[in-house]
Amino acid sequence: MDLRTPEAPPTAEERFAVDSVLGPPESGWFGGERTPLDGHVALGGLAKARSRRHLLLPALHAVQEQVGWISLAALGYLCERLDLAPAEAYGVASAYALFTFEPAPPVVVHVCDDVACRAACGGDPTEELAARHGPPGSGTTVTWRPSPCLGHCEHGSAALVQKAGAGGGRASLAPFTAGDMDRLVALGPQVELEDLPVPLALVPQAGAEGSQLRLLRRVGRLDPSSLDAYRAAGGYEGLRRALEMGPSGVIAELEEAKLLGRGGAAFPTGAKWAAVARNPVRPHYFVANADESEPGTFKDRVLLDHDPYALLEALTIAGVTTGAEKGFVYLRGEYPVAAARLEHAAAEARNRGLLGSDVMGSGLRFDLEVRRGAGAYIAGEETALFNSLEGRRPEPRNKPPFPVDRGLFEKPTGVNNVETLLSVLEVLAMGAAAYARQGTPDSTGTRLFCLSGCVARPGLYEVPMGTTLGSLLGLAGGVAEGRSLRAVLLGGAAGSFVGPEDMDLPLSFEGVRAAGTTLGSGVVVVLDDTVDMTAFVGRVARFFRDESCGQCVPCRVGTQRQEEVLGRLVAGRPLGSVGDELALLADLDQVLRDASICGLGQTASSVVTSALRRGLLGNGALSGNGRQP
Numbered sequence: 244m245d246l247r248t249p250e251a252p253p254t255a256e257e258r259f260a261v262d263s264v265l266g267p268p269e270s271g272w273f274g275g276e277r278t279p280l281d282g283h284v285a286l287g288g289l290a291k292a293r294s295r296r297h298l299l300l301p302a303l304h305a306v307q308e309q310v311g312w313i314s315l316a317a318l319g320y321l322c323e324r325l326d327l328a329p330a331e332a333y334g335v336a337s338a339y340a341l342f343t344f345e346p347a348p349p350v351v352v353h354v355c356d357d358v359a360c361r362a363a364c365g366g367d368p369t370e371e372l373a374a375r376h377g378p379p380g381s382g383t384t385v386t387w388r389p390s391p392c393l394g395h396c397e398h399g400s401a402a403l404v405q406k407a408g409a410g411g412g413r414a415s416l417a418p419f420t421a422g423d424m425d426r427l428v429a430l431g432p433q434v435e436l437e438d439l440p441v442p443l444a445l446v447p448q449a450g451a452e453g454s455q456l457r458l459l460r461r462v463g464r465l466d467p468s469s470l471d472a473y474r475a476a477g478g479y480e481g482l483r484r485a486l487e488m489g490p491s492g493v494i495a496e497l498e499e500a501k502l503l504g505r506g507g508a509a510f511p512t513g514a515k516w517a518a519v520a521r522n523p524v525r526p527h528y529f530v531a532n533a534d535e536s537e538p539g540t541f542k543d544r545v546l547l548d549h550d551p552y553a554l555l556e557a558l559t560i561a562g563v564t565t566g567a568e569k570g571f572v573y574l575r576g577e578y579p580v581a582a583a584r585l586e587h588a589a590a591e592a593r594n595r596g597l598l599g600s601d602v603m604g605s606g607l608r609f610d611l612e613v614r615r616g617a618g619a620y621i622a623g624e625e626t627a628l629f630n631s632l633e634g635r636r637p638e639p640r641n642k643p644p645f646p647v648d649r650g651l652f653e654k655p656t657g658v659n660n661v662e663t664l665l666s667v668l669e670v671l672a673m674g675a676a677a678y679a680r681q682g683t684p685d686s687t688g689t690r691l692f693c694l695s696g697c698v699a700r701p702g703l704y705e706v707p708m709g710t711t712l713g714s715l716l717g718l719a720g721g722v723a724e725g726r727s728l729r730a731v732l733l734g735g736a737a738g739s740f741v742g743p744e745d746m747d748l749p750l751s752f753e754g755v756r757a758a759g760t761t762l763g764s765g766v767v768v769v770l771d772d773t774v775d776m777t778a779f780v781g782r783v784a785r786f787f788r789d790e791s792c793g794q795c796v797p798c799r800v801g802t803q804r805q806e807e808v809l810g811r812l813v814a815g816r817p818l819g820s821v822g823d824e825l826a827l828l829a830d831l832d833q834v835l836r837d838a839s840i841c842g843l844g845q846t847a848s849s850v851v852t853s854a855l856r857r858g859l860l861g862n863g864a865l866s867g868n869g870r871q872p
């Protein structure tokens with residue numbers, strides 16, 4: 244691609260899309276009409292243009308949504324407006340899967356072909372689509388493309404419909420069948436996104452006898468658009484209590500509750516908040532990490548879709564406790580329902596004085612913005628997320644410095660997963676001592692688990708930490724259709740396999756650590772004896788090769804090599820002997836773990852390695868040589 248500023252001017256539609264985010268250009272120096280005045284003064288100035296770089300991602304979204312693709316001319320106009328080099332802007336835009344740089348049909352259907360949907364539908368869900376509608380990208384008004392997990396895994400199939408132009412936007416369809424695709428093709432650009440059914444949240448424990456849901460207790464029971472309903476159910480009592488207790492009281496409560504982060508790293512929440520709060524550098528920021536892109540994960544989506552005020556309340560508590568006056572919800576771009584509901588909830592909270600310059604009459608200031616990602620798993624890593632919010636490529640930063648010292652816009656920043664933030668509300672509602680009595684001494688509270696694949700009652704489950712894997716599977720009715728269990732993928736693509744012999748495994752941080760596995764983001768994909776494990780593991784290897792940001796060599800090259808070796812092994816065409824190839828995989832595993840900058844590279848070989856260890860590939864026999872030597 245030629246990365247000089249293009250000669251062709253943007254179309255009126257492209258200008259409109261960019262200006263809808265950035266406002267009209269201030270002068271001929273920054274994309275406006277040249278006037279005689281521009282010969283003498285440059286209104287606005289370069290520093291001002293560059294200070295708005297954080298609006299690059301929202302502006303790219305606007306062009307993609309309005310026009311259906313991002314032309315070089317549109318990119319060039321954005322570069323003029325923000326005083327960016329075209330190569331920089333292209334580098335950012337091309338990191339995201341939801342943006343396209345070639346003319347595309349007005350309706351694009353992204354179809355999940357990832358792990359949970361594969362397990363649930365007994366193969367690659369896109370094969371039938373390809374047979375009926377041609378290869379990905381074909382079609383003049385409606386086309387389809389394969390996609391990694393779309394966060395609706397409990398339905399066993401999912402799609403995201405993206406429509407360009409007036410009345411355009413995004414809508415999720417789950418479950419999604421080839422018949423749905425037929426209907427979309429028949430409707431063409433006439434499809435009305437608001438007519439598509441909103442996917443349901445499957446929470447099988449809701450209303451069940453004896454279930455004592457905490458984090459999920461409002462899901463499906465309250466109107467998610469109603470602030471009054473939320474307050475009538477006790478909403479915003481946590482904020483009131485936090486304001487009464489003051490920052491040190493809240494932090495002491497979180498420390499006593501021993502709340503650990505639910506985003507994957509299990510970092511103590513109280514310690515994180517304390518470190519931001521005591522940092523003398525100002526301003527502080529607080530970010531809710533709602534990027535949720537780990538294959539098999541849908542827990543945050545259920546909370547965001549059905550309990551948006553709870554996230555806003557918790558983020559406000561985080562803000563007033565850590566001294567942050569500005570917060571961000573970094574939301575997965577593939578969650579259109581959550582985006583609309585959070586925006587609505589934020590506007591309502593602002594109108595009622597629960598956000599703004601005088602939060603709940605306390606004299607404290609806190610407000611927040613909802614910013615959408617655009618299809619990049621790595622953007623969920625906290626420092627890549629900061630880069631994304633700043634309008635840079637979503638690449639992880641080296642740590643230290645840690646976010647609590649130098650995070651978003653180089654300032655002290657707290658970042659927590661959605662489930663962690665909602666757990667803060669539970670700590671404040673129950674009191675630290677009562678909270679800590681749930682679960683195990685080292686893993687307190689309850690935990691959400693996303694059950695999908697070949698399970699009788701897929702959905703989102705909430706159980707005390709330390710519940711055994713067998714009890715959790717029992718709650719979900721066990722393996723679907725009474726078939727036998729082959730393996731369970733625990734923790735997602737960054738997790739590993741456990742087997743039928745692990746039913747006593749306690750699902751606590753220390754329990755899974757002792758067993759050499761992880762809870763990750765609470766993924767539990769159940770695999771029965773019909774699942775093609777080779778294709779399944781191959782999909783995970785492809786996921787990491789696709790999603791590596793490419794910044795460091797071990798991960799960029801290692802994920803590629805891992806996929807190639809796996810391909811040769813399962814095709815029965817090893818380079819040298821099977822033993823040579825397995826040794827190479829073991830080498831790659833070591834290098835990825837030791838030398839990658841971030842958690843993506845460090846976990847990219849976990850699933851492959853654990854499948855080999857358990858003899859799950861090629862029916863346990865790789866070209867006759869069996870399991871790992």
Ligand SMILES: Cc1cc2nc3c(=O)[nH]c(=O)nc-3n(C[C@H](O)[C@H](O)[C@H](O)COP(=O)(O)O)c2cc1C
Nearest residue numbers: 504505506532534535536623624625659660663842
């Ligand atoms: C590749 C990668 C992707 C991640 N994606 C997410 C994510 O989608 N949501 C999330 O909360 N944390 C994600 N994390 C973890 C975050 O970096 C961070 O640890 C977390 O948001 C902190 O919140 P917690 O303390 O509440 O767990 C990811 C980490 C890595 C390495």
Ligand code: SF4
Nearest residue numbers: 792794795798841844
């Ligand atoms: S480990 Fe992979 S994803 Fe992480 S920074 Fe390196 S290349 Fe990027």
Ligand code: FES
Nearest residue numbers: 355360392393396
């Ligand atoms: S939506 Fe298909 S694996 Fe998650």
